[in-house]
Amino acid sequence: MTSTTNHRPNHQEAPRPGFPSSSGASSRKVLIAVVACLAGAAALTACTATSTADPSATMPAGTTAPAAAQATGPAAEEDPATSTLKQTLADALNRLAASTPKPATAQVTDALAGVGIPKAALEVSESRTPTGLDADAIEAAVLQGADCVIGQIRDGSVTVTVLPVLASGKCFVGAPA
Numbered sequence: 001m002t003s004t005t006n007h008r009p010n011h012q013e014a015p016r017p018g019f020p021s022s023s024g025a026s027s028r029k030v031l032i033a034v035v036a037c038l039a040g041a042a043a044l045t046a047c048t049a050t051s052t053a054d055p056s057a058t059m060p061a062g063t064t065a066p067a068a069a070q071a072t073g074p075a076a077e078e079d080p081a082t083s084t085l086k087q088t089l090a091d092a093l094n095r096l097a098a099s100t101p102k103p104a105t106a107q108v109t110d111a112l113a114g115v116g117i118p119k120a121a122l123e124v125s126e127s128r129t130p131t132g133l134d135a136d137a138i139e140a141a142v143l144q145g146a147d148c149v150i151g152q153i154r155d156g157s158v159t160v161t162v163l164p165v166l167a168s169g170k171c172f173v174g175a176p177a
Helices: 022-048 080-099 105-114
Strands: 122-124 138-144 147-154 157-164
Antiparallel strands (some): 138 147
């Protein structure tokens, strides 16, 4: 009979402080799984617990719901100048989108200035991302009193809406001063 020698050192790993021995490894996995499930359930509850039909019901006292969530009707009618600007913006962007479904920033600026919108009141988003890719959509906003008339071209489709001016006096967050 031939004997073989085990060349591996016979070490027993000393238990580390704060960790159970290897026999506790399975209980550690169960504990981690339970904690992960509880954290996931808490996250889902936090996302759905406050949903209501009335967005102002969950807002702090003294604030109002965003304009899109507020009731519309005779009291919420647009100013005639805003309505005219909204139609002008929609017409100009529709003409541009018909010939160029993904226009560049300069093309949007030129199209809107060409219909009489002053460049000083105009904000146009970038048509390219910082990494050089085409933006999914391009937006243009025109300041009209306390309103921002905002138009978007996405894949040749135009959407125009009216939102309130931001506290900065601009229509876009991060717009240059």
